[in-house]
Amino acid sequence: MxxxxxxxxxxxxxxxxLFVVLAVFFLLVGWRIQALPDYTxxxxxxxxxNALTLGSLYALIALGYTMVYGIIRLINFAHGEIFMLGAYxxxxxxxxxxLPLALALLTTLLLGGTALLVTRSLFNLESPKKTAGLAxxxxxxxxxxxxxxxxxxxxxxFLSMIATAVSGVLLxxxxxxxxxxxxxxxxxxxxxxxxxxxxxxGQLVFGPYVxxxxxxxxxxxxxxxxxxxxxxxxxxxxxxxxxxxxxxLLLLNFFVTRTRLGKxxxxxxxxxxxxQMMGVNVHQVxxxxxxxxxxxAAAAGVMYAIRFGQIHPLMGLLPGIKAFAAAVIGGIGSxxxxxxxxxxxxxxxxxxxxxxxxxxxxxDVFAFVLLILxxxxxxxxxxxxxxxxxx
Amino acid sequence: xxxxxxxxxxxxxxxxxxxxxxxxIKIGINxxxxxxxxxxxxxxLMGIQAAHAQRPEVxxxxxxxxxxxxxxxxxxxxxxxxxxxxxxxxxVLGAISTSMSIPAAEILQDAGIxxxxxxxxxxxxxxxxxxxxxxxxxxxxxxxxxxxxxxxDLGAKKIAVFRQxxxxxxxxxxxxxxxxAKKLGAQTVVQDxxxxxxxxxxxxxxxxxxxxxxxxxxxxxxxxAPFMKQLREQGFQQAVxxxxxxxxxxxxxxxxxxxxxxxxTGFATPDLIPDPxxxxxxxxxxxFFFQTFKDAKPGDFNGFVLAGADAYNVLVEAxxxxxxxxxxxxxxxxxxxxNFPGVSGDVTYKGTDGTPKDRTIGFFKYEVMxxxxxxxxALFGKSTAEVE
Numbered sequence: 023m024x025x026x027x028x029x030x031x032x033x034x035x036x037x038x039x040l041f042v043v044l045a046v047f048f049l050l051v052g053w054r055i056q057a058l059p060d061y062t063x064x065x066x067x068x069x070x071x072n073a074l075t076l077g078s079l080y081a082l083i084a085l086g087y088t089m090v091y092g093i094i095r096l097i098n099f100a101h102g103e104i105f106m107l108g109a110y111x112x113x114x115x116x117x118x119x120x121l122p123l124a125l126a127l128l129t130t131l132l133l134g135g136t137a138l139l140v141t142r143s144l145f146n147l148e149s150p151k152k153t154a155g156l157a158x159x160x161x162x163x164x165x166x167x168x169x170x171x172x173x174x175x176x177x178x179x180f181l182s183m184i185a186t187a188v189s190g191v192l193l194x195x196x197x198x199x200x201x202x203x204x205x206x207x208x209x210x211x212x213x214x215x216x217x218x219x220x221x222x223x224g225q226l227v228f229g230p231y232v233x234x235x236x237x238x239x240x241x242x243x244x245x246x247x248x249x250x251x252x253x254x255x256x257x258x259x260x261x262x263x264x265x266x267x268x269x270x271l272l273l274l275n276f277f278v279t280r281t282r283l284g285k286x287x288x289x290x291x292x293x294x295x296x297x298q299m300m301g302v303n304v305h306q307v308x309x310x311x312x313x314x315x316x317x318x319a320a321a322a323g324v325m326y327a328i329r330f331g332q333i334h335p336l337m338g339l340l341p342g343i344k345a346f347a348a349a350v351i352g353g354i355g356s357x358x359x360x361x362x363x364x365x366x367x368x369x370x371x372x373x374x375x376x377x378x379x380x381x382x383x384x385x386d387v388f389a390f391v392l393l394i395l396x397x398x399x400x401x402x403x404x405x406x407x408x409x410x411x412x413x
Numbered sequence: 414x415x416x417x418x419x420x421x422x423x424x425x426x427x428x429x430x431x432x433x434x435x436x437x438i439k440i441g442i443n444x445x446x447x448x449x450x451x452x453x454x455x456x457x458l459m460g461i462q463a464a465h466a467q468r469p470e471v472x473x474x475x476x477x478x479x480x481x482x483x484x485x486x487x488x489x490x491x492x493x494x495x496x497x498x499x500x501x502x503x504x505v506l507g508a509i510s511t512s513m514s515i516p517a518a519e520i521l522q523d524a525g526i527x528x529x530x531x532x533x534x535x536x537x538x539x540x541x542x543x544x545x546x547x548x549x550x551x552x553x554x555x556x557x558x559x560x561x562x563x564x565x566d567l568g569a570k571k572i573a574v575f576r577q578x579x580x581x582x583x584x585x586x587x588x589x590x591x592x593x594a595k596k597l598g599a600q601t602v603v604q605d606x607x608x609x610x611x612x613x614x615x616x617x618x619x620x621x622x623x624x625x626x627x628x629x630x631x632x633x634x635x636x637x638a639p640f641m642k643q644l645r646e647q648g649f650q651q652a653v654x655x656x657x658x659x660x661x662x663x664x665x666x667x668x669x670x671x672x673x674x675x676x677x678t679g680f681a682t683p684d685l686i687p688d689p690x691x692x693x694x695x696x697x698x699x700x701f702f703f704q705t706f707k708d709a710k711p712g713d714f715n716g717f718v719l720a721g722a723d724a725y726n727v728l729v730e731a732x733x734x735x736x737x738x739x740x741x742x743x744x745x746x747x748x749x750x751x752n753f754p755g756v757s758g759d760v761t762y763k764g765t766d767g768t769p770k771d772r773t774i775g776f777f778k779y780e781v782m783x784x785x786x787x788x789x790x791a792l793f794g795k796s797t798a799e800v801e
């Protein structure tokens with residue numbers, strides 16, 4: 023079987039399918055647009071920008087989903103809840119700072135200490151010198167961030183990514199590691215349980231209410247430009263999120279294909295047992311996968327929360343399912359596939375409402391019908407790898 | 414042996430007697446205490462608890478509140494109703510919303526248990542059976558009044574209506590509004606969304622060419638907060654009118670300044686109640702409420718609190734009038750209630766399907782400076798008796 027993680031090169035046959043799907047999609051859209059009574063160029067552009075904004079958010083969530091699946095073939099249903107945690111961590115980082123110094127110190131020791139332990143075991147920092155070299159800037163950095171002023175969204179995002187990554191690794195340690203070697207169904211059910219657990223814990227700890235999250239950031243700055251007599255509106259999300267998604271895609275691709283740890287990851291994805299025999303620390307690689315996947319989820323959670331201006335303990339449910347669909351449509355395990363699937367889902371949601379207003383209520387149905395079609399006719403997804411099992 | 418049996422029977426008899434005098438009587442509470450409508454659910458519960466604190470005993474028995482959280486789900490509401498049937502409560506207060514009230518009502522009606530929905534406004538709810546009552550007005554009034562206000566007072570010619578199609582309340586209310594607005598000569602366009610929708614950009618782009626004068630939103634806050642935010646971001650400056658579902662702190666706290674200026678119809682607060690006697694009772698209750706809940710913020714007291722309190726009050730009053738815990742007798746007493754002096758105005762069930770005869774619908778306006786600094790201003794109240 024081929025490596026299940028990221029290949030930027032797309033095989034020729036796949037290109038054909040991809041081309042057909044996209045061509046059908048755009049033909050359909052074009053045909054409906056010219057049939058609309060009051061369509062203008064501004065309206066078409068507006069729809070396109072709306073779809074791009076939503077799609078890039080889905081793509082960002084789907085990246086983390088696909089990452090974890092690619093390595094251990096676990097559909098991590100708790101990914102949506104990790105995403106929710108990320109949003110909450112950023113919210114608290116922005117609302118509660120500056121913390122009183124004693125509390126800031128305590129939080130720093132707690133968060134920084136765990137983060138240190140986790141990173142140390144993940145990145146093989148055995149020598150005390152290296153550990154100290156990481157510990158000092160990490161602890162001081164967190165303390166300075168927490169203790170002295172109210173955080174901006176970028177610092178909050180950074181802190182949230184650390185905290186969420188640690189939570190993700192802990193989740194892996196507690197919920198998934200004991201099941202290593204168990205049938206895949208057991209892992210799947212555990213993932214669902216972890217998802218429910220986090221949802222309900224969220225309601226208990228954070229309260230069941232919807233909380234507003236509207237920091238003044240570049241993300242939700244309203245912007246507009248003119249096309250003829252009409253105005254087209256968008257927000258900073260449109261500029262930032264695709265950029266971040268693209269950057270992360272390139273970084274991850276580089277990490278997986280060009281670094282030693284990435285190589286270990288691909289080896290684990292191919293065959294965990296043989297990789298172990300070759301000296302790859304499989305537990306470490308899987309924990310690392312959760313670390314990266316959770317960081318991605320945190321980034322997505324914060325962007326999503328700021329975009330829609332609210333957080334609540336069940337906020338990860340729907341985006342989680344959609345991202346899962348996106349990852350499968352694109353080809354689960356494939357990084358560019360996740361991005362493509364997310365974008366496609368965003369486009370479907372916007373264009374169903376736009377072109378068939380009476381069918382607005384069924385926009386999710388269209389997305390999931392596409393999912394079923396893909397599973398029926400091309401189970402490996404649009405640009406996924408061939409999933410035929412070894413005999 | 415005979416003596417022993419006699420003693421047993423006698424002692425059982427005394428126990429039974431003691432149970433009806435000075436025992437407890439259970440009232441079930443089926444509310445949305447978590448999930449999407451959690452904030453409204455908690456407020457309603459506070460209203461019920463305050464009323465309970467005012468009148469904790471009836472017919473010589475202590476009233477015990479059995480609280481069940483339906484998690485804002487139909488399944489949860491059904492589970493709560495089943496639980497209350499098993500526990501043998503005398504009556505059930507709640508649910509808040511129509512979508513959770515109707516499934517519970519079907520079970521409670523079959524079991525012959527009284528149910529008083531605190532704020533379900535869809536006409537269907539009380540038509541399920543003779544054991545089902547409500548404390549609010551119905552949506553045909555609410556929709557008509559809102560449409561009359563938008564067309565006659567605001568002078569709107571074109572109205573965009575946003576409704577949540579998978580919610581009985583929102584869908585029904587939008588229908589009543591749309592019908593009346595068209596009758597009054599306005600043009601309307603309807604846009605649909607579903608529960609959990611956070612991206613409204615496509616729907617908003619659809620109404621851009623229509624150039625509406627006013628936008629009517631019949632949904633809830635979980636969707637309403639992102640809706641208002643995107644509406645303003647996308648360059649729409651029109652007035653927005655909502656209904657009682659957005660009489661919820663999650664709206665201004667969730668959307669912040671974007672919710673500034675939104676007008677909505679809702680359950681009247683004390684200052685809008687026309688009858689001076691009723692107003693005095695409402696004001697007194699408001700004072701008692703803030704004494705009972707010392708941590709409550711000013712925004713926590715609203716129509717839902719009053720509806721919760723009066724749902725409790727009328728049920729306890731009916732038990733008192735029936736003088737027994739026989740459900741049939743209590744139901745009959747409740748159905749023949751006339752001009753009961755409630756804290757939300759007089760309550761009359763006599764001759765209705767379980768909807769109180771004359772209710773006041775208030776018009777309110779949000780003034781939002783920031784998510785933590787906002788208030789509702791009462792504009793005016795309209796009695797449902799004035800609407801034909």
